[in-house]
Structure formats: structure tokens, C-alpha cells
Amino acid sequence: MRLVRVVLCLLTGTALVTGAPAQAAPDRRQASLDAAAAADIPGMTAVAPDWRGSAGRQVLDRPGKPDPSGQFRVGSVSKTFTATLVLQLVAEHKLGLDDVIQDRLPGLLPYPEPITVHQLLQHTAGVPRDLPLEYTWATNEELATERFVHFDGRRAVQLSTTQPLLFAPGTGWSYSNTGYNILGLLVEHMTGKPLARVLDERIARPLGLRDTLLPGDFPFVPRPAAHGYEQAYPAPHPLTDVTTYNYSRYLGAGQLISSGPDLNHFFDALLGGRLLPPALLDAMKTTVPGVDTPTGLDEGFDYGLGLMRVDLTPLCGKPTVVWGHGGDVPGFNTLSFKEQTGPLQVTTLATLDLTANAEQAGLRQVPMVNEFCAFTPRPNTAKTTERLFRLAL
Template structure:
């Protein structure tokens, strides 16, 4: 569930990006989707309030483009849903942001250092990012061979926390799926209900999100926007279809299935104050720099309580800040972002994630950026894809 950082510096000496009047060029968002597919992304979709587009194949060996209204695995965009439910419980005085997790879930964590709910939400708790490699994907091939492994929710946390803390809680920042799995267990403990039920009752049903659910051990995407792929085996072996998968390892961190229209509706409702009281929405949007304390890597966003803040000003040439989240699981890369008060919003899907090369990883972000910045990829005469961004993975 990586979110690839866009380095806000375009390559020099190349045909980069250019503003273009609407009558002189195709829709810039469609042009960006087409460029990503030309670079080797199997399929892409984008859903904005005024437009829906797709490019590539829904299934590689069949005719047909991806369905912008279809379902897909949204990866870490799940964290915004989990965080919203946690903050709703805070609003009801059933949880506190400064509550110590070890006191609310006694015996779960092996660490004597007190860890708070706020720290887990903001990735400042220092808990390990993921399962140890011996219990997760150590090679690309294991993306294929370990797709049906079941993880009990509590066991996934216990295995992850056999690893030491990355830093003392509250003294650094490091993105952690483990932290959001702990939050999922906390929601279940407080409500006495499975997280899937809580998300349905508190978010999906009230907002009418008919494509959004937490699948647990259910391995299928019922109405797929497109199949997801990875280069699980070295070329010339073809891409491996990884659509059917058990993601029980990611309870509150990245298990959700949803759709572009549903994610847009959810994010609009959240930022519009329909899901949280103003004080807690403000707390959700109080950010720290997304700079990994253990590596020094700047991820390219600031992080609140389950929300990413991305400053696109250097690309757009005007003050432009968007809120949302990115998501990564094998075969599916998601970006879902919105202006705080303006009308611009988009959710994009790319169907190649963990094994994407640098060019592909850059180009799959351009459709999202192009919703907020008025530029269009300039096609080369040869039809070869451009490299628009230099990325750090």
C-alpha cells in the first residue's frame, strides 16, 4: 500500500506538458489515461463530477475497456473510512484521541510504551508498517502463490508486532498498515460489531454507497471495473491476473472494495461536514509532514488523521491543495482527491501497482493531477509514451 511520491520537478529537455485550449486537443484527463496505458498500464479509469473516462483493457485477453463505474480494491483509501468511524466514536464520547490503546485492548500489544489513538491515526505511533517478510510477500512470485492465505484479524496484528517499534511513540512518523489494523480491532471492541458491519451502518448505508463493502475472506470483486495485474514472474512471462485475492490481512488498513463514484461521494460528504462535527474534521485535517523518520524519505504529502494533504501548487502554477488518500494493493493503484471547497474532484484507478516501473508509476498519477492542473500530455510523433515526472519509489 505504497503511495508513490510525485517529485514536483518535471524532466528538462523533453516534451513535457502543455496547456491546451479545449478545441485544440482531446480532454486532458483522457489524454493522461491514454498516455499511462501506452506506457504499459493494462487499464485505467477516472471519475470526476463532470466526466468519466477509461483506457486500456478491462481484461487483458478480451475486448472491452474498463468500466469507470465498476468496483475495485481501493487499498489504503480504506484508512480514511476507518479513521472516520474512529472519529465518530470520539464524537460520541465512546473513545478519546488520547486514550492509550494498551488500556483499551489489554494484552494485544507487546510494547510497554503507551500508544494513543491519535498516534495510530496519524502514523506517529512507531508500530511496524506490515507483517514480517516471513509471513508476507518476500518476492514478486508470492503475489501469485500466496493469494489465498487467511489471516485472523488479531493474529495479523500479533505477528506484525513481533517486530520492535520503529521509534518511541510520538517522536516520529512512519506509515503503518499495522496501526490501522489495530484501529479496526479497537472499533470492533468498542462497538461490539464486526468492522464490516460498522462501516456499512455508519457510512455505506447512510450515503447510499452500494458498491462499497469490506470483503473479509471473500476473494472476488463482484462487478470489477477492471482486472488487476502484476509482473509476478520475469518477462517474457505475461502479467499475472491478481484480481481474485484474500486480503484478510488488512482489516482496517486496506481491505475495502468500492468504486470511483462511491469514493467521490464519500470524500465529498466527509469534507463537506456530513460525517463528522467541525471540531473533529478540523482535527482530521491537522497534519504533520509525511517524512519517514526511519529513512528520511519525503513521501510528498502531509498526513492528518486518515487524510493526506497534497500541495499541487508547483505543478498547477496557482495555489492548489487537495485532500484524500492513495491506495495500493497488488493489481490496483487508487488515487482519490478533492479540493476542500471547490468543485474539482477525481478518483483514478490503475491496474498495475507493485511491479510498475518508474515511468508507469509516474504516468498513472497524471490523470489525477490533470483534474486540478490545466495541462495535457503532449503526444510524441512516434506514439511513444512520455516521462512526465521523476519519481522516488
């Protein structure tokens, strides 16, 4: 998936609700989904521990709302799963955070500069973000036409690293899918098993995540919450259904399929200390500012080891920090976050991603923020006001 910078917008005329009675919460939450659907986002779902909602269509040309319990492509939320697997191997003394990748995976990387496991986990290694454009999407039309291309994990890394380092390892920060593909190969090398099997054995089965899998070359979503869409061809062409896709190019970076309930359960277990020992969970939550070194762009979050920290205090009017990750692949935009302290948690899905306009990009963020800040949008708002945070997914 390409890096997509999404601007969280404060809607003009939007009301901040404080002290609202508990019984009003379902209406408030549903209103945020309805506002997104009114802005022509095909479908949205939101899953919190005490509530599930949806708006729009599951499939555009058929009646029926999205299924909040269904599966979808979670994009870069995959990175938190990959990071957890790596840190489990560290906990078992099979790997060290300061281990040099060139020593662990000899011959994979062309760079003479040593790159560590920790640097890859935190996006401070300087490795290129993605495949060169000649091997991936360069136009919106290619989102539709290049959907069944197989990439061997090692080959995807080798193609990506024909590009130079963005900066000397350890001297900057830049979000990298390539880095997490390398980590996926590292897990496979250290365990002697495919990444999909390792994830199933170490995370999915122990937590009972029945909707969570790495599909590899399998292009279908088995039980879709909703179909994903992009404006692959200029209007008046309709949106293109991009649900069926081969994401083998994103071994450890973004090929995971899951569901809202499964993602909530995973982040609750992870942040609750059930998947990692305390010292490594603390390391995972030790962050650096998400400021892109090559461009100077502040993405608006801090980044740990496969984990985003977002400070919602300016929106909420009270100290509010959430942990989790976001994800983008064609047709699917995911946000999954949990309070640092407290029970609030939510996973949202919007079924328009890379070709969303500015208003849609803002409105699809509101259901997530709304869970923590009682943020109520008005449907059909004509204008949006930029600011608060950007998510690099």
C-alpha cells in the same frame, strides 16, 4: 500491502495548459488516460463529478475497455474510512483521541510504551509498517502464490508487533498498515460488531454507497471495473491476473472494495462536514509532514488523521491543495482527491501497481494531477523527469 513509494513524474515535453476552453477538458482528460495505456498499463479509469473516462482493457485477453463505474480494490484509501469510524466514536464520547490503546485493548500489544488513538491515526505511534516478511510477500512470485491466506485481525497485529517499535511513540512519523489494523480492532471492540458491519451501518448505507464493502475472506470483486495485474514472473512471462485475492490481513488498513463514484461521494460528504462534527473534521485535517523518521524520506504530502494533504501548487502554477488518500494492493493503484475549496475532484484507478516501471508509475499519476492542473501528457513519451511528490500508500 507494502509501502510503495510512487514518484510523480513530469513528462519530458509535456504541456501545461492554462486557460483552456471548457469544451477541451474531456479530450485533455482522456489524453492522460490514453498516455498511461500506451505505456502498457493494462487499464485506467478516472471519475470526476462531470466526467468519466477509461483506457486500455478491462481484461487483457478480451476486447472491451474498463468500466469507470465498476468496483475495484482501493487499498489504503480504506484508512480514511477507518479513521472516520474512529472519529465518529470520539464524537459520541465513546472514545478519546488520547486514550491509550493498551488500556482499550489489553493484551494486544507487547510494547510497554503507551500508544494513543491519535498516534495510530496519524502514523506517529512508531508501530511496524507491515507483517514480517516471513508472513507476507518477499518476492514478486509470492504476489501470485500467496493470495488466499487467511489472517485473523488480531493475529495479523500480533505477528506484526513481534517487530520492535520504529521510534518512541509520538517522536516521529512512519506510515503503518499495522496501526490501522489495530484501529479496526478498536472499532470492533467498542461497537461489539464486525468492522464490515460498522462501516456499512455508519457510512455505506447512510451515503448510499452501493459498491462499497469490506470483503473479509471473500476473494472476488463482484462487479470489477477492470482486472488487476502484476509482473509476478520475469518476462517473457505475461502479466499475472491478481484480481482474485484474500486481503483479510488488512482489516482496517486496506481491504476495502469500492468504485470511483462511491469514493467521490464519500470524500465529498466527509470534507463537506456530513460525517463528522466541525471540530473533529478540523482535527482530521491537522497535519504533520510525511517525512519517514527511520529513513528521512520526504513522501511529499502532509498527513492528518487518515487523510492526506497534497500541495499541487508547483505543478498548477496557482495555489492548489487537495485532500484525500491513495491506495496500493497488488494489481490496483488508486488516487482519490478533492480540492480544499472548489468543486474539482477525481478518483483514478490503474491496474498495475507494485511492478510498474518508473514511466508507468509517473503516467498513472497524471490523470489525477490533470484534473486540478490541466496537465496534458503526450502518449509514448520516451523519458520522464522525476520530482514533485511521492505518495506512500
